[in-house]
Amino acid sequence: xxxxxxxxxxxxxxxxxxxxxxxxxxxxxxxxxxxxxxxxxxxxxxxxxxxxxxxxxxxxxxxxxxxxxxxxxxxxxxxxxxxxxxxxxxxxxxxxxxxxxxxxxxxxxxxxxxxxxxxxxxxxxxxxxxxxxxxxxxxxxxxxxxxxxxxxxxxxxxxxxxxxxxxxxxxxxxxxxxxxxxxxxxxxxxxxxxxxxxxxxxxxxxxxxxxxxxxxxxxxxxxxxxxxxxxxxxxxxxxxxxxxxxxxxxxxxxxxxxxxxxxxxxxxxxxxxxxxxxxxxxxxxxxxxxxxxxxxxxxxxxxxxxxxxxxxxxxxxxxxxxxxxxxxxxxxxxxxxxxxxxxxxxxxxxxxxxxxxxxxxxxxxxxxxxxxxxxxxxxxxxxxxxxxxxxxxxxxxxxxxxxxxxxxxxxxxxxxxxxxxxxxxxxxxxxxxxxxxxxxxxxxxxxxxxxxxxxxxxxxxxxxxxxxxxxxxxxxxxxxxx
Numbered sequence: 001x002x003x004x005x006x007x008x009x010x011x012x013x014x015x016x017x018x019x020x021x022x023x024x025x026x027x028x029x030x031x032x033x034x035x036x037x038x039x040x041x042x043x044x045x046x047x048x049x050x051x052x053x054x055x056x057x058x059x060x061x062x063x064x065x066x067x068x069x070x071x072x073x074x075x076x077x078x079x080x081x082x083x084x085x086x087x088x089x090x091x092x093x094x095x096x097x098x099x100x101x102x103x104x105x106x107x108x109x110x111x112x113x114x115x116x117x118x119x120x121x122x123x124x125x126x127x128x129x130x131x132x133x134x135x136x137x138x139x140x141x142x143x144x145x146x147x148x149x150x151x152x153x154x155x156x157x158x159x160x161x162x163x164x165x166x167x168x169x170x171x172x173x174x175x176x177x178x179x180x181x182x183x184x185x186x187x188x189x190x191x192x193x194x195x196x197x198x199x200x201x202x203x204x205x206x207x208x209x210x211x212x213x214x215x216x217x218x219x220x221x222x223x224x225x226x227x228x229x230x231x232x233x234x235x236x237x238x239x240x241x242x243x244x245x246x247x248x249x250x251x252x253x254x255x256x257x258x259x260x261x262x263x264x265x266x267x268x269x270x271x272x273x274x275x276x277x278x279x280x281x282x283x284x285x286x287x288x289x290x291x292x293x294x295x296x297x298x299x300x301x302x303x304x305x306x307x308x309x310x311x312x313x314x315x316x317x318x319x320x321x322x323x324x325x326x327x328x329x330x331x332x333x334x335x336x337x338x339x340x341x342x343x344x345x346x347x348x349x350x351x352x353x354x355x356x357x358x359x360x361x362x363x364x365x366x367x368x369x370x371x372x373x374x375x376x377x378x379x380x381x382x383x384x385x386x387x388x389x390x391x392x393x394x395x396x397x398x399x400x401x402x403x404x405x406x407x408x409x410x411x412x413x414x415x416x417x418x419x420x421x422x423x424x425x426x427x428x429x430x431x432x433x434x435x436x437x438x439x440x441x442x443x444x445x446x447x448x449x450x451x452x453x454x455x456x457x458x459x460x461x462x463x464x465x466x467x468x469x470x471x472x473x474x475x476x477x478x479x480x481x482x
Contacts, residue, residue: 018083018103034058036108045099102197178271189282196293200300207304214317247294260287400439410480421475422456430460444475
């Protein structure tokens with residue numbers, strides 16, 4: 001391509017791409033931060049009213065630093081018009097949901113990569129590339145002898161590895177190599193939301209193309225014949241077959257359980273503790289995010305396939321073709337008429353318009369009698385005996401027992417004098433687990449001293465019997481609590 005053709009192609013991309021539109025927006029940092037905060041998780045989708053409430057709270061804080069005159073609803077409408085958000089009807093209740101568009105996911109991914117750049121050349125990436133190229137060369141080779149040679153060489157390598165491991169020679173990755181492999185996995189996991197959004201957007205585009213082909217084609221018989229024969233054209237497309245194969249792998253119980261077991265084994269390694277909390281959460285939820293994204297895209301795929309079949313079977317396409325023909329006839333007649341009569345010229349005709357107010361069908365609320373049903377009349381309950389011990393146990397599960405904690409603190413202060421929270425726990429263990437520890441810290445802040453220059457280790461046993469510990473700023477009780 002020449003420089004001119006490339007420049008024109010890039011200009012069209014800049015004008016049409018919502019991802020580039022977001023990056024060059026006036027408040028791009030604000031838009032990216034707000035969208036990433038509330039909709040950045042894989043498969044995140046939120047009711048519109050809930051999102052408006054959260055964004056309004058963010059705007060109150062951001063207005064101290066940035067001029068933001070609109071409210072959340074106004075900004076969300078602008079972002080939806082700009083292609084940053086996608087609006088869909090809520091399946092569980094009346095209303096709408098908002099989610100990131102594929103272009104917005106791409107833009108957020110670009111900003112994340114710029115903020116935390118990753119090394120482009122790593123040993124694990126080069127190894128994976130070499131293995132992929134070698135496997136591609138083997139799988140596409142029609143020569144049986146060469147494929148057999150490759151398989152025998154692979155089997156020999158495996159036999160040699162088994163022999164070394166049996167002899168006690170185990171090659172374990174060092175810390176640098178392990179972190180490098182983990183980063184590769186996390187980078188691929190970070191791309192999942194954009195990949196799923198792109199597949200969903202491609203299915204929407206394919207659905208529109210199929211409907212347009214039925215309307216615009218002079219002979220839509222092939223599409224109609226396939227639909228009448230029960231063929232789901234969307235699912236049988238290249239994109240649909242690729243996604244169906246990917247989804248089948250996730251639905252395979254054996255492979256899915258193997259992946260979960262492997263992730264659990266990786267999370268038990270010591271090097272994982274050095275990762276950021278967000279990275280560890282991404283590893284723990286990897287399988288769940290894969291299944292959830294696959295389920296959502298499969299639901300969209302099924303909905304489009306059923307809608308296309310319903311569109312044909314209900315004969316709606318014939319009405320739409322008749323309307324298209326009428327519009328085309330009107331446009332064809334308007335072209336020669338425009339040479340003799342201007343569009344704004346007054347005509348000797350009166351056209352009665354409907355007085356019905358045009359509004360969205362989403363504003364219609366169907367009357368539901370069950371909403372006004374108060375249910376059966378409540379019967380008077382028979383008096384029963386109350387177990388005070390059971391009530392006390394319920395209260396201890398829902399509230400912190402400050403009376404017990406104050407008695408423990410006073411007893412330790414009387415015997416030892418000034419004492420820290422760790423000292424109190426050493427004498428009187430936390431009977432309510434973490435709740436007792438939180439209660440002691442709050443009492444120390446209210447009636448003691450906080451020494452921020454030194455820390456101490458608090459140890460307790462949780463309600464599940466598992467010992468736990470936490471390093472906190474030292475809190476000291478200097479006197480009895482009245």
